[in-house]
Amino acid sequence: MNKTNKNIYYLALGAFILLLIAYANHFNNGFHFDDSHAIVTNTFIRDLKNIPAFFSDPKMFSSEPTHWGLRSLVTTTLAIDYWLGGGLYPFYFQLDTFIWHIGLCILLYFVYKTLMRKSFQAQWVPYLAFAAAAWYALHVVNGETLNYIISRSDVLSTFMIVLSFLIYINWPSKRKYLLYIVPAFLGVFAKETVLCLVITLFFYILLFEKDLSVGDLFKPKNFKTILLVIWQILPLIIVVGLTQVYALTRIKSVPGISNPLVPYVLTQSYIWVHYFISFFLPFNLTADSDLGVIHNPFDERILIGCIFVVALLVTIIRTSIKSETRPIAFGLIWFSVALLPTSLAPFAEVTNDHRMYFPFIGLMLSVVTYAGLLIKRYYYVFENKRNFYYLFFLLFCILGLNAYGIYTRNKVWHDEESLWQDVSVKSPLNGRGLMNYGLALMDKGKYALAETEYKEAAKLVPTYSYLYINMGVLCSLEHKNTDAEQNFKAAIALAPNDFASYTFYARFLMDIGRTTDAQAMAEKALQLNPGSEMALALLLKIYNQLGYWDQLGKTAKQYLTIIPADKFAQQCLQASQTHQRVVIQSMTKVIKPVTxxxxxxxxxxxxxxxxxxxxxxxxxxxxxxxxxxxxxxxxxxxxxxxxxxxxxxxxxxxxxxxxxxxxxxxxxxxxxxxxxxxx
Incomplete structure (x- = not known):
């Protein structure tokens, strides 16, 4: 091991320790937001035998039909986490994501080192690559992705993209074996962003192997070269394209698409500005922004966004001309391409902080390469070794401040109350955020405060069915049965095809003794979502109570296909044959109360x-x-x-x-x- 590699090894060890310190208080952070339906109530992740089916059945990704999809690699890792922990213990889920993140940062060191050497040859390039990888590892914004467990889709897909890219650029002689396609193929089953690899590889070959600039794309004489580049990556295009088509054809529609296309795309120009600024000033992070689609095309934010996008394109074109600045151009291309999927598909949320995880890889390359060129230009300043120490001290300050920022944000992500309280402060116009804060308060018995949040949310999102479900639950807890029923009916009227409204209404009706009415609602919920554990569990209790033995047997069998070891369902199956009701007993065992x-x-x-x-x-x-x-x-x-x-x-x-x-x-x-x- 030469001196440089030895130094990098010790620096990496120090960065790893700092990374552990930064995330030390995050490993027991709970499940949030979409974690509820993709992990907590997703019964399919509770059995490793379901893993093969994850790659063909989109229903196994989520307990809610509106979120069904084929992110099989994500679901597989979640099932392994559940198995390792023996249940829904956040530690194992958080640790798994953290390990993938560390692996990604190791890959990035080698990617950055290879690309920066395309710009200039110097013995200190490995240190520059280390600085970029360490900064990325500890960037505050990435903590938003790591804390949000279901956002592992971003981590896994990015890992597979970077691994494919690294194999391609570092071992050109092995390309004929098409090994670089394997990680990309797997990555498709994590998130749709893997298609971005095709575009980034195209520009990599164009800039670094064909020695062309972005401007050369528009010259007729280079048309043949462009075709050759496309031919060169055609196997990747075919495999990733067909795999993505397979994944999309397994679902009825892409979840979350609800905004008008043109206003949404225009709004994204401003969101790009927000993301770019967040790289340097990662303040005011929020789990759920209250920024919506900007419908006025002449809004000053749209104008600022359009100016930024034009400036970005000009910078890419200009920096792609000279070989030494091409890593800057390529990094900005990566940043732009990585943002395209969420910029062109009109999702319900125009922005999410966890979306910056993949794009920041490119932006980090551009920023650190630019810093390296400055060091090269003014290298005479560093003939005094003391100035080098100042440089390392600056890097240490950057990493230290980011580590502190991560540690602070981890506290916000600790539980539902702390997270949604932060959202309610930073995104006061987000009705969904206010509702979730109210839900967290309600779970802790703070009913009066919860009601206040629900009322404020109703002013902002008066047609949000889940708000009325939660208001119904709150009223039932306060024994306001008439109000509770009105809220449940309002939720059903707003979302007649959503199983959740019927399920919670059924539970309420059963609690107040209206078992027959509860049966009708639970059966409707199960019709809309045959895999709903809550609806099935309710029907087991209802059929058992009413003595409907045929229905009890069928429902018990259906429940046991989801959770084969469930004792109550097994008892119900037996009861359907003996016609003797199951006496519902507690699953909690207090051996000997002391306090x-x-x-x-x-x-x-x-x-x-x-x-x-x-x-x-x-x-x-x-x-x-x-x-x-x-x-x-x-x-x-x-x-x-x-x-x-x-x-x-x-x-x-x-x-x-x-x-x-x-x-x-x-x-x-x-x-x-x-x-x-x-x-």
């Missing part, structure tokens, strides 16, 4: 399985250990409500409120019990 909190959890367990007397007993045990335990009194009140013993319920709720006047659940339970007593 008041243990008894409280046990009381909740009994409450959920419908054993309200035991719920009261466990709560009383908690009160013996902790007399001023408001939650225990509230559980007693809730249990007495289920038993229709209104006086005892009122007494228990009042005791909870006397201890904690702001106890939302106790206040709501008290109001409900008092209203029922009057009736």
């Amino acid at each position: 008041a909190e243990d008894y409280l959890n046990q009381s909740l367990d009994y409450y959920n399985q419908g054993d309200y007397n035991k719920c009261i007993e466990a709560s009383n045990q908690a009160l013996k250990l902790k007399p001023g335990y408001a939650d225990a009194w509230n559980n007693i009140g809730a249990a007495y409500i289920k038993l229709s013993q209104w006086d005892k319920a009122i007494e228990a709720c009042k005791k909870a409120i006397a201890i904690n006047p702001g106890h939302t659940l106790a206040n709501n339970n008290l109001k409900f019990a008092e209203s029922q007593k009057k009736k």
Whole structure:
């Protein structure tokens, strides 16, 4: 190992340690946004035997029909994570994405070194390549991709693109074996962006192997050369193209396409400016922006965007003329090409910060190559070694600040409440963001705050069906059954073909004892989404309760095809033959309660399985250990409500409120019990 390689090795080790420190607080960050349907409720990732089917059945990518797709490589890695962790433990999912990211950055070092040597020969080029790879590894913006687990599609597809590209440029004598096509082929099953590899390879050959500039493309004398370049990469075009066609033909439509094309594309010019600025000033990052399509073509943001795009094209053309600046041109081409898929397909979101992961590879090449040319031009300044140390100190500051930024953003991504609170502050006009923040608050029992967020969201997105589902759930938790039903019906009216509205409405109807009505809603939900675990689970309980043995048997078999080891479904299948109802028991086992909190959890367990007397007993045990335990009194009140013993319920709720006047659940339970007593 020569001195340079040895130094690079030690520098890489230092960068790796810094990377670990930056992401140390991210490994237990939870599931967010689309993770819910692609991971949490996606039962197919819970069995490795499903892996072969991932490559042919788009339904296995998501539990929601509107998100079905063929990102088989992503689903495969998620299934492996689930298997390794033995369940939905975020650590294994986050670690997996992190490892792929490290692998990508190692590949980038060799890519950058090869491309920069096309510009100039110097012994310090490897250090320049290291600086680029390390900066990319620690760039704050990339943390948005790594924290968002389902965005592994960006990481995997980018990894495969870079691996194919590296094989092609570093081993030209091996091209005849077409090995560079293999990673690209796999990458198609991660994300559609792999098609960008075809364009980037075309320009690589044109600039670096044919010694032509971008301007030479328009000269008639070079037409034959262009055809030869296309012929050279034709095997890649065929394989990637056909594979992509196969993937697209497996689905009915591309998920998320909902905006008008022309205004969307014009808006993207401004988004490019936003992405470019974010490379240098990665501030105000948000998981869900409130920026929408700009419909006025004369809006100043559109004008700024168009000027930027023209300036970008001019820069590409000018820097592609000289060989020493061609890596700058190629990097800008990479940046532009990588943005094309999300710029031409009119997705519902005009911008997402995780979309910068792939394009920033090219932009990093351009920026660091330009810095290298400056060093080369003013190399005499660095004859004094002290100035070199200043340069390394500058790099250390850049990496250190980015590491600090990542560590800070990881805190935001920790859970749903912290993430969506950040979104509500930075994107106050995002109705979906406000709704999700309300949902996070509702999950933590902060009902009054959740209701406030829902009302604000309704002003911004009055036709968003999921908002009304969540408002219905909130009203049901507060025992406002009339309001809850109105909200569920509103959700169905807004999205009559969405299974989610019917599913949650069915659960609500079952909870209030309207089992027959719940059956109709659950069956409708299952009709719209035959793979819905929630709809199937509801129907198992409904058919079991009503004694509909034939339907129970069929549903149990259908459920067991999704989760073969589910005990309740197995019991239901047996019950369909013996005609004896299954007694629903808790899946939670408290071996020996020790603390008041243990008894409280046990009381909740009994409450959920419908054993309200035991719920009261466990709560009383908690009160013996902790007399001023408001939650225990509230559980007693809730249990007495289920038993229709209104006086005892009122007494228990009042005791909870006397201890904690702001106890939302106790206040709501008290109001409900008092209203029922009057009736």
